[in-house]
Amino acid sequence: MRTQAVVMRELGDESVLHLEDVELAAPGPGEVLLRVLAVAVNHLDLELRDGRSRMPLTFPHVLGRELVGEVVEVGDPAGSEWSAGDRVVLLPHVPCGRCRHCLTGSANICLAGWMPGIHGWGGYARHVLAPVRGLRHVPDLPVEVLAALPISFGTAWRALHSAASVVTGDWVLVPGAGGGLGHASVQVAALAGARVIGLVRSAAKADFVKACGAEHVVLTDTDGWPDEVRGLTDGRGVDVVVEHVGGDSFEGCLAALAPRGTLVVAGGHGGEHPRLDVIEVFRNELRVHGVRSQRPDDVERVLDLAAAGRLRPQVDQVFSLEQAADAHRRVASRQAVGKVVLVP
Ligand SMILES: [Zn+2]
Known part of the structure; x- marks a missing residue:
């Protein structure tokens, strides 16, 4: 399908971020297509963009590690827990579930895990493909607030x-x-x-x-x-x-x-x-x-506590996809109070 994403084709300053028309494949087995509702901008995004992260990217690339979306299409719908219209967060770090770290309670340092916006296209987009294993149900909170929670x-x-x-x-x-x-x-x-x-x-x-x-x-x-x-x-x-x-x-x-x-x-x-x-x-x-990232149960716990009103993520400013470069400048300024979020 045709959609739009903030594409980067090289490392560099904010000027490498361009909103473009892109083609997404249909979701395969174990995948869903999500409509992105909100995606938070993290310091790591800035470092991925300019190369300081020491994490290799494959170009063209789409950033966005912390996103809330709505299921549009399920790759293999028979017997799936998910269906069109479900609101979800995508784990910023989807562990493999099989390695030594995953099997000994340290899934946050799973070295075979998958991270949106690093190992595949992330949430700076109107739509994104996501592994079913990384989806979690979300409580009834504003999408910008939900996007500010997982990381x-x-x-x-x-x-x-x-x-x-x-x-x-x-x-x-x-x-x-x-x-x-x-x-x-x-x-x-x-x-x-x-x-x-x-x-x-x-x-x-x-x-x-x-x-x-x-x-x-x-x-x-x-x-x-x-x-x-x-x-x-x-x-x-x-x-x-x-x-x-x-x-x-x-x-x-x-x-x-x-x-x-x-x-x-x-x-x-x-x-x-x-x-x-x-x-x-x-x-x-x-x-x-x-401490490296977070385990799936850490994300589930903070979602529950936010739903109960015991944690209150603060959203600093909301930007559109067209304003992704401005959002990066806002994070870099260190003036932000709480999280900077993109809403497509
Ligand atoms: Zn693992």
Whole structure:
């Protein structure tokens, strides 16, 4: 069928994104054709676009890892759980279900998994082909809100509950607390009963971060912010950090950790090679724990909690497909409060 998609034919700046007419094959066995209702723009999209992601793409390519859609056609409809008109999210990481990681409870690091917008065409389009295995039913929430859930909130859940085993009363520090993963981490930590300190670069985001559940908000516009964080915990330091900024943020957050504290690394757009003081690490038995994407049950859990009103994804701005380049500029500006979303 003919449809439209934001196609990129080479790596580069925002100018490589073009809305074009494209041809999609009919869905094969194990596939559905979705009409895209909304797709979130993630930092990773920007890095895939300009080559910083270190993930190879096959051109022409269509970005879009976090999408909500409506089933238009099912490849093999006999006995299928899905039918035309169903509203679904597509998992950003569809695990293989067979490898060692999938069989031992770590499907989020399945190396044979399939990711829309990386291994195949993603959701910056009016229609997309998707594997049936990656579909999940969605609650009755606005499509922009649903598109803002799987990656940010699913990853926040994995970081705080699986990697850091957060418990009631823990101090949790969240850099970039007004952004996508940041505001999700503040909400997930507060829901777990943690005491949350949000870090922001601009005072304009402070009220929003507090509304997400942060007890304190600290500005990172001076070098003394790690001491300020430590002061808020009576000198002890924080138990958990959900670090996804990198660079100076990583170094400052490590300095703000309490003994036996856990720094979860879930990204590093602001600097991929921060300095690590190994003396601080072994003397205080610090843990640095990477987190890659999210398991299907993490996405299911945050969908349920959003349906119950206990998690509230914030949508910063909605753009059309024609405005995909503007949406990328908005994410790159770091001015966004919550998630940037495209609605075809
Ligand atoms: Zn697997």
